[in-house]
Amino acid sequence: MDVLVCGAGVAGAALAYWLRHHRFTPTVVERAPGVRTGGYATGLRGEALDVLDRMALLDQVRALDLRLGGAAMTDEDALPVAIRPTDVEILRDDLAGLLYQATCGEVEYVFDDSIATLEQTDADVRVTFDRGRPRRFDLVAGADGLHSRTRSLVFGPQERFVRHLGLYTAVFGLPGRFGGRVHRVPGKAAGVLVTRDGSRARAALHFASGPLAYNRDDHGQHKHIVAERFAGQGRLVRRLLAEMWEAENLFFEANAQVEMDRWYAGRVVLVGDAGYCAAPSSGRGASQALIGAYILAGELATAGDQAEAFAAYEREMRGFVAEHQQMGREGADQFFLGPPPEEELGTTVARPHLVRLRNYAPGLAAERSSPGRAAR
Template sequence: MQNTKVLISGASIAGPALAYWLDRYGCDVTVVEKAPGLRTGGQAVDFKGATHLTVLERMGILEEVRRRQTGGTDQVIVDADGRRLAVMPGEFTGGDIEILRGDLSALLFERTAGTCEYVFGDSIASLTDTGDGVRVTFDRAAPRTFDLVVGADGIHSNVRRLAFGPEESYVRFLGHYYALAQIDAGDGNRMYNEPGRMVTLGGPKAPSFFVFASEPLDFDRYDVEQQRRILMDAYRGGGWRIPEILARLPEAPDVHLDSISRVELDRYAEGRVVLLGDAAYGNTLGGFGTGLAVVGAYVLAGELLAARGDHRAGFAGYEREFRGYAKVAKQGSAGPFLAPRSHARITMRNWIFKRRLLLGAMLKMTDRFATDIRLKDY
C-alpha cells in the first residue's frame, strides 16, 4: 500500500482512527474536516468488552484512554420534586471505559497529525471516479486526485450523499431528537423525565443533555440560534429545574441539536469510495457507535493491507468481516428508552434499574454484541 493516496472526510473519531492505521501501512493520508478545528467537549463515549480494548491496545493508546477517562457516573433519576426514583448505574451507560468525545478525538489527532495531512475548514464538493482514481473538488482548496476516498463524516455524511445518493434514501428518522448544551448546573448526575422528554443536568466536565420526542423538524444543523429556539419550544412548560436550564440556554456557549436516526445501507462501498463509522452504520445514541468506528477502522485498513491495496478485494473483505458485527447498529432506538412517551413507560423503564438480575442480563447482552467478531491480526 506504499504511497496509496487516501482522502478521509471527517476528523472526529472514525477518520483519525483510520488515518492511524493507513499511515502505519504506508499510505499517504489526507483528512478533510468541515469544522475550523477539532471539536472539543461533547458527550461521553465508551468502549465495551475485549474487542474494543484489544483494538485500542494494538493502536498503543489504551493506557492513555484510561488516563483521560471520565469514569462512568451513576445517573440518579428524580421526580419533579427532586426525589430519587431509580439509579441508572455508570456501568450501564459508560461501558468499561468512558471518555469525552473531544478528548478521544484530540488523542487520535495527536497520534496522526505529525505524519498525516489535516485540512480544516473545508469540505468535499464533488467526487468523480475516473476508474484509476477519484477526482475531488473542494469548497475552498484546489482539486486533487486520490486513489481512495473514505466517508467518515457522520450520520449526515456528505461523502455518502455524493457517492451513493440523497440522505433520505439511507437515513431513517426514529421519532426523537437529542441536544447538548454547555450549561453547568452544578449537579451533573441528575436525570428527569416527563412524557416525551428527558433532561440530564450538565456539570463542569459534561454538557446538559436533552432527548425529546417530535415529528420531523426542518432546521439548519449549522444555525445554533435556530437550534436554541427549537430546544426552548420543546421544553417550554416543563417542571423540576427545566425553567432554570432554559433561562440559561441563551448564554450557553455551545448548543448542538440533531435527530436520533439510523443509517440503512446494503453496501459500504461504491467504486473507489467507502464509508466508515456512523456514515455507514450509525444509530444515534445506540451505545456502540464509537466502538464500531474504531473497530471498523482497524478492519477496513487491515483488509486493504491484506488485499495489497486492491480496493475491490479490500472493500469486499471489510464488508464480509464487519457487516455481521455492525448489525448491532440496527437494534432499536435510544429515544423511547431515554424519553418514553407516557408516564407508564417512564415507570416501566425506571423499574428495570431496580431489578439487578434483569439489569445484569442486559449488560451481558451488550457485552456479547460488543465482542461478536473475530479480530484478525493484520
C-alpha cells in the first residue's frame, strides 16, 4: 500500500518507520521547510521506551536524556505538567531528529508543502497539494498536530474537537550560559532548561488566559502577546523577554486537547496530536505519538483491511489516551493551584498503563541486533 503521512513530527516519522518496516510505502509531507526545531522537553516512560527499543533507538534517546548526570532540569515547579515519574526527558526536536534520521534513507519526505484537498473513493484517496502535483494513495494518515488540516478536511472544523485548558506556552532558545532557573507568580510561570553539556538552553513562559485570536504563523505577534502578559515581572523574566525578541525560532501554542468520537473515516486515519492531543501539560504527547504509530502500523499489517485495522487501533489506544488526557487536565489544574508541598513531590503514584503492546513483528529483537541495521 502507498500511504500518505501528513506531518514529519514525532507521530509522522514514527509511523513512517513502522509502515516501512511492515513493507508499506509511506510518503511524508510536511508544511515546514525541514524537520521542525525548537520546542521544549518531553517525558518518555513505559511503553514509549519499549517502542523506541524495538526501533533500536533507545540507546540514542538515553544518551540525550536531560536528567542524566544531574542535568539542569530544574523547572518542574514552573511547568504546568502533572508531577509523575519520568524515565527519560529529551528535547522534542532531538527526538524528532532521531526519528527522521532513522527513516529518511528509505522514506520519501516532501517538505515545504501541504495537502489542499482530499477525495476518497472505494479504491483510493485522491490528494492535491499546495505546491506539488496531485497524487493517489491507498490510505492517508493525519499526523499534523493540534491544528491538523487533515482533520479539518475530513472530519470538520477545529472548533468541534479542540478543548482549551486555559493556558498558553511560549518556548524559545537561549545561550547556554543561562542555567536552570524558575520564576512563578499567580497565573504566570517561567522556566529555563539547559542540556547536560551546557551547549543549549530553552526558555518556557506560561500564562493563564482564555482562548486568544492570533495568526499562528506570525511570530512577531506572538512575541508581543507574551511581552504584554509578562510586563513588569522580575529580573529573570526581563532577561528572558530581551532574548525572546532576538529569538528566530519561537514556539507559541495553547495547552489544549483534541476530543473525537472516532479517529478514522473511510481511508483516512489520525494519529498523535491530530486525533487525541493530551496537551503539553500532560507531559505525555510524544509517548502517545510513538505508541499510536506503532499500533496503527501493526494493525494495518495484520488486519484483513483498513477498516478492521483502524477499528482495532482505536480499541487499543482509547484507554491509554483517556489516561493521558486526564493527566493533561490535572497538569493544567496544577498550574492554577500551585506546586504541591515539597514532601509530596515525586510521591504521586502513576496510573497503571492501559496498553499492552502486541508484538506485530516477531523476530524483531534479532533483526535490530544486527550491525548497521537501517529502518525497514
